[in-house]
Amino acid sequence: MTQQTHAYHMVNPSPWPLTGALSALLMTTGLIMWFHYNSTTLLLLGLTTNTLTIYQWWRDIIRESTFQGHHTPVVQKGLRYGMILFIISEVFFFFGFFWAFYHSSLAPTPELGGCWPPAGITPLNPLDVPLLNTSVLLASGVSITWAHHALMEGHRGHMLQSLLITIMLGVYFTLLQASEYYEAPFTISDGIYGSTFFMATGFHGLHVIIGSTFLIICLMRQLKFHFTSTHHFGFEAAAWYWHFVDVVWLFLYVSIYWWGS
Numbered sequence: 001m002t003q004q005t006h007a008y009h010m011v012n013p014s015p016w017p018l019t020g021a022l023s024a025l026l027m028t029t030g031l032i033m034w035f036h037y038n039s040t041t042l043l044l045l046g047l048t049t050n051t052l053t054i055y056q057w058w059r060d061i062i063r064e065s066t067f068q069g070h071h072t073p074v075v076q077k078g079l080r081y082g083m084i085l086f087i088i089s090e091v092f093f094f095f096g097f098f099w100a101f102y103h104s105s106l107a108p109t110p111e112l113g114g115c116w117p118p119a120g121i122t123p124l125n126p127l128d129v130p131l132l133n134t135s136v137l138l139a140s141g142v143s144i145t146w147a148h149h150a151l152m153e154g155h156r157g158h159m160l161q162s163l164l165i166t167i168m169l170g171v172y173f174t175l176l177q178a179s180e181y182y183e184a185p186f187t188i189s190d191g192i193y194g195s196t197f198f199m200a201t202g203f204h205g206l207h208v209i210i211g212s213t214f215l216i217i218c219l220m221r222q223l224k225f226h227f228t229s230t231h232h233f234g235f236e237a238a239a240w241y242w243h244f245v246d247v248v249w250l251f252l253y254v255s256i257y258w259w260g261s
Helices: 016-037 041-067 073-105 129-152 156-183 191-223 233-259
Strands: none
Touching (some): 016 041, 041 191, 041 233, 073 191, 073 233, 129 233, 191 233
16 A cells, blocks of 8 residues: 555455356356256355355455555445445345236236235235244344444444344344245245245345345454444445345335235
């Protein structure tokens, strides 16, 4: 940083975008091989190379931000814009699933029995596990906000405690959703109801797992004193992502579980 006259980060050439793209190709090809030929070799290879890429790419970013001083205020501003645009793209990703759901549920065709839920479908009780999941995610939104404020005010112990609570609530949500899938009286192949339900809630569940991983990395970094009250964009991005996951779940609960049942 002492050899340049500007505050911007000129990123060094990195192999990780290439290995990340190749590992994603291996995973998608591996999924096809698994579905059609019951072979998991390519899928496991893709998952392994993708995990290694993620680990090494994140390691490099942590080095650049924490130890090399590349994440100046100007660079952090650009990263914030990037994270905001990424979350907007995720909003439109889920918008497609909501569009499919409302397209079919607001005007059920004769093939669906002219009613919603379609004939033969027994929907899940929205006041059972889905309501518990809603309260779990709302509580996690409170605890992640507590962690953010504790970090900004320099209360390290409170930040670690509330961040750990958030991670535990995220894992609990995932376990509850897995049990709900296991006991569901319908499957993803049960017409438009099954496909929209499992695609929307399943991708949300994937985002919860990704967000929990994000927060676990933040917890490990906080244990190593990587964050300060003025330099913690990694945690801030994780908190934004977690709030996005919370809001999407509220729309899912109201639309698919409550109104759709």
